[in-house]
Amino acid sequence: MAELSGVGLWAPGFRDGGPGEVREAVAELEGLGFTALWMPGGAGGPILERAQLLVDATVTIAVATGILNIWAHEPYDVATAHAGIELDARGRFLLGLGVSHAPMVDRMEGARYGRPLSKMRSYLDALDAQPTPVPPSERVLAALGPKMLDLARERAAGAHPYFVPVAHTRFARERLGPGPLLAPEQGVVLDEDPTAAKAKAREHLARYLQLPNYTNNLLRHGLTEDDLRDGGSDRLLDAIVVTGGVEAVAERIREHREAGADHVCLQVLGEGLLPLAQWRALAEGLRLTD
DSSP, X not given: OOOOOSEEEEXXXXXXXXXXXXXXXXXXXXXHTOOEEEEEETTOSSHHHHHHHHHHHOSSSEEEEEEEETTTXXXXXXXXXXXXXXXXXXXXXXXXXXXXXXXXXXXSTTOOOOOHHHHHHHHHHHHHTSSSOOOGGGEEEOOOSHHHHHHHHHHSSEEOOOSOOHHHHHHHHHHHOSSSEEOOEEEEEEOSOHHHHHHHHHHHHHHHTTOHHHHHHHXXXXXXXXXXXXXXXXXXXXXXXEEESHHHHHHHHHHHHHXXXXXXXXXXXXXXXXXXXXXXXXXXXXXXXO
């Protein structure tokens, strides 16, 4: 995997949007100066097929899964697909792997959540043992807690934390050490109306505050049980989502970088699957092509 820096975009639309629209969008995004395209895969499904589409539609930008749910995909299938994508990507594809969440995994047919760290270790062992193994340099882990961050340092290129405050970025860098990639996701609402912006941000919070992996992590990094109640406090909202204009986004990126992030991937919230107007505004305001 080529060295990943700069600013990327994290969007469900890369996975769920119509193929034609996505091809046009990502080709434009590449020209706007973004350095990576991240898409979710926690629900399973054809995420690797969509990664191939993104690779085929672009030339230089990195394509990453953020993340592939290891409970939903067999290691052989993942390693085989990875090898095929890499033939075209030539170092641009990054396989993000995660243990997902018990409420999601337990709904899957034949799956039952348990011992996530052990599951990830055994999954990495299986990837290493395939006829076409996935090299550690071409995979990252959705690591939040200290032991998963240790595993990301030892068995992968680094970590892709999601739904985290800047305090977690600082902690993750200390745990990973100076070498591994650290690429946190950052939620963004580009809306100068504080009331409307907070409403969009709270829709985002509502989903993730139901998942213990995230709430437990927030409690480790300065938030309290009171912050988690009733849809989340304003303090929690401000820690997880940037609201306002591009200047506020630039400041949060700076904070993540000062805390140790190599790359920050922005998720524009509340504007549909492919929020091109907001992506263009970010590229212009952050001066990505300068």
